[in-house]
Amino acid sequence: VTWPRSVLPMAVRAGIVVTGTEVLTGRVSDRNGPWLAEQLRQLGVDVGQIVVVGDRPDDMRSALAHLAHSHDLVITSGGLGPTADDLTAEVVGQFQGRPLVLDQQLEKRIGAIVDRLVARFGGTLDPAATAAGTRKQAMVPAGASVLEPTGTAPGLVVPAADGRTGPPVIVLPGPPRELQQMWPVAVAQPVVHAILVAAPELRQRTLRMWGVPESELAAMLRRAGDAFDGLEITTCLRDGELEIVSRYRVQAEPAQQRLADGIRQSFGDRLFSDGPTIDELVVAALVANGWTLAAAEAGLGGRTTARLTSYQAPGPVLGGLVVARRDPADDATAPALARNVMALFGADAGLGISGPGQDGEPVQIAVITPGGEHARSVSVSGPAQFVRERVSALAMHQLRETLTAAH
Amino acid sequence: VTWPRSVLPMAVRAGIVVTGTEVLTGRVSDRNGPWLAEQLRQLGVDVGQIVVVGDRPDDMRSALAHLAHSHDLVITSGGLGPTADDLTAEVVGQFQGRPLVLDQQLEKRIGAIVDRLVARFGGTLDPAATAAGTRKQAMVPAGASVLEPTGTAPGLVVPAADGRTGPPVIVLPGPPRELQQMWPVAVAQPVVHAILVAAPELRQRTLRMWGVPESELAAMLRRAGDAFDGLEITTCLRDGELEIVSRYRVQAEPAQQRLADGIRQSFGDRLFSDGPTIDELVVAALVANGWTLAAAEAGLGGRTTARLTSYQAPGPVLGGLVVARRDPADDATAPALARNVMALFGADAGLGISGPGQDGEPVQIAVITPGGEHARSVSVSGPAQFVRERVSALAMHQLRETLTAAH
DSSP states (O other), X not given: OBOTTOOOOXXXXXXXXXXXXXXXXXXXXXXXXXXXXXXXXXXXXXXXXXXXXXXXXXXXXXXXXXXXHHOSEEEEESOOSSSTTXXXXXXXXXXXXXXXXXXXXXXXXXXXXXXXXXXXXXXOOOHHHHHHXXXXXXXXXXXXXXXXXXXXXXXXEEOOOTTOOSOOEEEEOSSHHHHHHHHHHHHHSXXXXXXXXXXXXXXXXXXXXXXXXXXXXXXXXXXXXXXXXXXXXXXXXXXTEEEXXXXXXXXXXXXXXXXHHHHHHHHGGGEEESSSXXXXXXXXXXXXXXXXXXXXXXSSTTHHHHHHHOSOSSSSEEEEEEEOSXXXXXXXXXXXXXXXXXXXXXXXXXXXXOOOOSTTOEEEEXXXXXXXXXXXXXXXXXXXXXXXXXXXXXXXXXXXXXXXXXX | OBOTTOOOOOSOEEEEEEEOHHHHXXXXXXXXXXXXXXXXXHTTOEEEEEEEEOSOHHHHHHHHHHHHHHOSEEEEESOXXXXXXXXXXXXXXXXXXXXXXXXXXXXXXXXXXXXXXXXXXXXXXXXXXXXXXXXXXXXXXXXXXXXXXSSSOOEEEEOOOTTOOSOOEEEEOSSHHHHHHHHHHHHTSHHHHHHXXXXXXXXXXXXXXXXXXXXXXXXXXXXXXXXXXXXEEEEEEETTEEXXXXXXXXXXXXXXXXXXXXXXXXXXXXXXXXXXXXXXHHHHHHHHHTOOEEEEEESSTTHHHHHHHOSOSSSSEEEEEEXXXXXXXXXXXXXXXXXXXXHHHTOSEEEXXXXXXXXXXEEEEEEEETTEEEEEEEEOOSOHHHHHHHHHHHHHHHHHHHHHHHO
């Protein structure tokens, strides 16, 4: 939820069209919308709406018309491949009043890229089909700026044709790697740059609390009256953590400071972070103590081990042991798991989690450090995936609390 | 991409409005849109567009107007909490011409739920604030159907007011668990049911290939002419797998059969699945051989272990070992990892992956079964996350190939 007093002066708004039936039908989760939203935020631009459409020209056209109406800039992702069903360039060109024309130089450059790929992967590609695909990708709206391919597909910046109004459309490829590599070139185009220079800095800061109901924070914000005006405050509860994100212009920095101070005053150490995630704090606490860690978990599908070991090595976490079977959660299981995995990896500290059994059955979490052994029992009800996420979060917080107390 | 001949007769289209600044800004990935899309597909309903908006009434209003224009049913998720910034009920009510009225019976029922929650969690809730929140949640558009809360928030089915046209709007809470529990009640409401009975069955089938470029499949589909008419075919390349999803009405079942046969004929055993994921196939192949498995991976962040152990125990995978440090990828490392983890868990078979080193450096993958030892070296270039996903996919496919050859 966003706090109602939140009034953020929004100078520049961007809208995003994500294309792809696989995204629309939920088989693939969109990574481009969130990535673009954060890049735009860093440029001071607010994302107003994201529209997801399938590979259907009517839907794409209506999404463009919808977003162009209330946004200063429109960005599309996907639909730039070599086959006829990839129709973003054509639809955007029509929408902006710029029919497609063949860019012969671009056709040669794409042809060279495709030749290199064919040489690399070998294969039985039909030359006529390949040439047709290359030509299709070299058809660009007349007067559009071409963004050089980072895969095989060029991107585009397509302003409205002379005599038309409406925002320019940035057309980017769907594969996240290609889109991300092309982004800096897209924002450097004069027609885009001219819009972005109007956007003042938009700051974002995150506070994280543990063990606080959203309603208690809401009551505290209400009591504060207008002290936090100028901040757009969004709160979000997940895995038992309450995340408080403020977005604000530079002049509201004092209000953000008042917010952080007020929350610290009201909630003490239940405010556990002014930025870093719990995973990052656990790693930092290990480093501060000069300890290495190994983790063992039963019946959680490797969730906690993946969180702890996903950082770039070398780090203080040496590894983990994932036991698929759920052990009985007696008092001895979790400490034994922790001790065994410490011995296996030669680690200074250990985390042991006896797997969640049936819904709501107690789970033991044990943290062993050179300073002692801290075990406790928790109980979480709900679907298996929910229980796993919550138990993993409980273990990470128990780990952080034990490590920071030891320090 | 969606194959261009794809023409799916769409009798009923639904549009979805996802609300929440945390989703719009990319901090939380939306789980409701994909879940609803699959539920609707099972009811024969096609999702046309999904619009993501922040907690801002103007954007929500414009999203509703946009979707109402070209859809038979509109569904919203989120924005039903007790605070004033949760404004979905109010905005939808205005949009449908139905001002909010207090439902006193509903207020009592929500009050009872809140009392139970307060009793359970204790806490320092302000009674006046709680009562105000309860009353706010009991304000419903006049003439709307109330869906009983599965958390504290009621859902709504809001038809257009008399004299207005446009689709009914189903208003659902944001937390996925609450939304999912409420869904069956929502679709059973007469005004929704009347729309759904018009939707013929919409089937979906998935074929999965490994080691086939998208362009080769495209060439094969082109050569087939009109043999697959009636199928909406979407192809999607991820982690090196090519996923081919068809959606079709019952009468196109023969076309789907022709597609499956044609792909099998053209690509042989590179078509590895007509439904199940590679993870499911690995587990099935273990069961078919009557073998248990343990896995050890270095420097991959626990990706493969999590995939293998995330199924409900008891299963054939006993567990995994995640080594954070990257070992040198000499010929001996991966087989040694596999043998050590087999011994640790007492498993019949083992998977060992020597961690990816620097970008593009070779990675060893070893599979040991009672039938023998199969090791090979692969090399993947790109960002760390990309390399991890791809190496994990390579390992899963090597595992399946070895296990099915042994069977």
